[in-house]
Amino acid sequence: MPVMAYLSIGAVRADAVFVSGLQCCDEPSAGQVRQAVAAAVRAFGCSGCAGRVAQEFGDHPETAVIRMRWARGVALEAFADSPPDPRPGADAGGLLVIRPRPPAEPGSCSPGTERRKPARSAAGGEG
Numbered sequence: 001m002p003v004m005a006y007l008s009i010g011a012v013r014a015d016a017v018f019v020s021g022l023q024c025c026d027e028p029s030a031g032q033v034r035q036a037v038a039a040a041v042r043a044f045g046c047s048g049c050a051g052r053v054a055q056e057f058g059d060h061p062e063t064a065v066i067r068m069r070w071a072r073g074v075a076l077e078a079f080a081d082s083p084p085d086p087r088p089g090a091d092a093g094g095l096l097v098i099r100p101r102p103p104a105e106p107g108s109c110s111p112g113t114e115r116r117k118p119a120r121s122a123a124g125g126e127g
Protein backbone atom coordinates (compact mmCIF):
# COMPACT_ATOMS: atom_id res chain seq x y z
CA MET A 1 0.00 0.00 0.00
CA PRO A 2 1.52 3.37 -0.99
CA VAL A 3 2.43 5.79 1.78
CA MET A 4 1.04 9.31 1.58
CA ALA A 5 2.72 12.24 3.30
CA TYR A 6 0.81 15.28 4.45
CA LEU A 7 2.89 18.43 4.25
CA SER A 8 1.81 21.97 5.02
CA ILE A 9 2.30 24.47 2.24
CA GLY A 10 4.63 26.35 4.59
CA ALA A 11 6.80 23.25 5.02
CA VAL A 12 6.97 22.74 1.25
CA ARG A 13 7.98 26.36 0.74
CA ALA A 14 10.65 26.17 3.45
CA ASP A 15 12.04 22.94 1.96
CA ALA A 16 12.12 24.54 -1.48
CA VAL A 17 14.02 27.58 -0.16
CA PHE A 18 16.39 25.24 1.67
CA VAL A 19 17.30 23.31 -1.50
CA SER A 20 17.43 26.41 -3.70
CA GLY A 21 20.56 28.32 -4.55
CA LEU A 22 19.51 31.26 -2.38
CA GLN A 23 21.91 32.21 0.39
CA CYS A 24 21.25 34.13 3.59
CA CYS A 25 24.03 36.61 2.81
CA ASP A 26 22.26 37.50 -0.48
CA GLU A 27 19.32 38.93 1.51
CA PRO A 28 16.84 37.84 -1.20
CA SER A 29 13.72 39.86 -1.87
CA ALA A 30 10.25 38.31 -1.52
CA GLY A 31 10.08 38.05 -5.32
CA GLN A 32 13.41 36.20 -5.47
CA VAL A 33 12.25 33.81 -2.76
CA ARG A 34 8.97 33.12 -4.59
CA GLN A 35 10.84 32.48 -7.85
CA ALA A 36 13.32 30.16 -6.10
CA VAL A 37 10.48 28.20 -4.48
CA ALA A 38 8.69 27.79 -7.81
CA ALA A 39 11.91 26.70 -9.54
CA ALA A 40 12.82 24.17 -6.83
CA VAL A 41 9.34 22.62 -6.78
CA ARG A 42 9.36 22.40 -10.59
CA ALA A 43 12.82 20.82 -10.58
CA PHE A 44 12.46 18.38 -7.70
CA GLY A 45 8.77 18.17 -6.77
CA CYS A 46 7.53 18.59 -3.22
CA SER A 47 8.73 15.20 -2.06
CA GLY A 48 12.05 15.64 -3.86
CA CYS A 49 12.70 18.86 -1.97
CA ALA A 50 11.84 17.10 1.30
CA GLY A 51 14.16 14.23 0.43
CA ARG A 52 17.05 16.59 -0.28
CA VAL A 53 16.42 18.37 3.03
CA ALA A 54 16.46 15.02 4.84
CA GLN A 55 19.73 14.05 3.19
CA GLU A 56 21.33 17.35 4.15
CA PHE A 57 20.17 16.90 7.78
CA GLY A 58 21.75 13.44 7.75
CA ASP A 59 25.01 14.63 6.18
CA HIS A 60 25.43 18.03 7.87
CA PRO A 61 22.97 18.39 10.77
CA GLU A 62 24.73 21.33 12.40
CA THR A 63 24.58 23.54 9.29
CA ALA A 64 21.23 22.19 8.10
CA VAL A 65 19.52 23.39 11.27
CA ILE A 66 20.80 26.93 10.72
CA ARG A 67 19.82 26.92 7.04
CA MET A 68 16.32 25.56 7.79
CA ARG A 69 15.69 28.26 10.39
CA TRP A 70 16.62 30.86 7.80
CA ALA A 71 14.61 29.12 5.04
CA ARG A 72 11.48 28.96 7.21
CA GLY A 73 11.73 32.62 8.09
CA VAL A 74 12.26 33.92 4.55
CA ALA A 75 9.58 31.62 3.13
CA LEU A 76 7.07 32.78 5.74
CA GLU A 77 7.92 36.42 5.08
CA ALA A 78 7.86 36.09 1.27
CA PHE A 79 4.44 34.41 1.26
CA ALA A 80 2.88 36.31 4.18
CA ASP A 81 0.45 38.15 1.91
CA SER A 82 -0.41 35.13 -0.30
CA PRO A 83 -4.12 34.43 -0.61
CA PRO A 84 -5.31 30.88 0.08
CA ASP A 85 -5.22 28.49 -2.89
CA PRO A 86 -8.57 28.93 -4.74
CA ARG A 87 -8.26 25.72 -6.80
CA PRO A 88 -10.85 22.98 -6.35
CA GLY A 89 -9.71 20.48 -3.77
CA ALA A 90 -7.28 22.91 -2.13
CA ASP A 91 -7.24 22.22 1.57
CA ALA A 92 -8.31 25.18 3.68
CA GLY A 93 -5.87 23.97 6.35
CA GLY A 94 -2.93 24.45 4.01
CA LEU A 95 -2.01 20.77 3.73
CA LEU A 96 -0.75 19.10 0.60
CA VAL A 97 -1.23 15.40 -0.02
CA ILE A 98 1.86 13.90 -1.62
CA ARG A 99 1.17 10.59 -3.30
CA PRO A 100 4.00 8.41 -4.58
CA ARG A 101 4.39 8.28 -8.35
CA PRO A 102 3.85 4.93 -10.01
CA PRO A 103 7.09 3.39 -11.28
CA ALA A 104 7.99 4.43 -14.83
CA GLU A 105 8.19 1.88 -17.58
CA PRO A 106 11.79 0.91 -18.37
CA GLY A 107 13.13 3.11 -21.14
CA SER A 108 10.23 5.56 -20.95
CA CYS A 109 10.71 9.31 -20.87
CA SER A 110 7.92 10.06 -18.46
CA PRO A 111 8.19 13.18 -16.28
CA GLY A 112 10.34 12.74 -13.23
CA THR A 113 12.58 10.04 -14.69
CA GLU A 114 15.31 12.30 -16.02
CA ARG A 115 18.44 12.91 -13.96
CA ARG A 116 18.52 16.17 -12.10
CA LYS A 117 21.39 18.44 -11.09
CA PRO A 118 22.21 18.05 -7.38
CA ALA A 119 20.97 20.77 -5.05
CA ARG A 120 23.43 23.06 -3.35
CA SER A 121 24.34 22.02 0.14
CA ALA A 122 23.80 24.27 3.12
CA ALA A 123 27.48 25.19 2.84
CA GLY A 124 26.90 26.41 -0.73
CA GLY A 125 28.60 23.58 -2.65
CA GLU A 126 27.14 20.70 -4.64
CA GLY A 127 25.21 18.27 -2.41
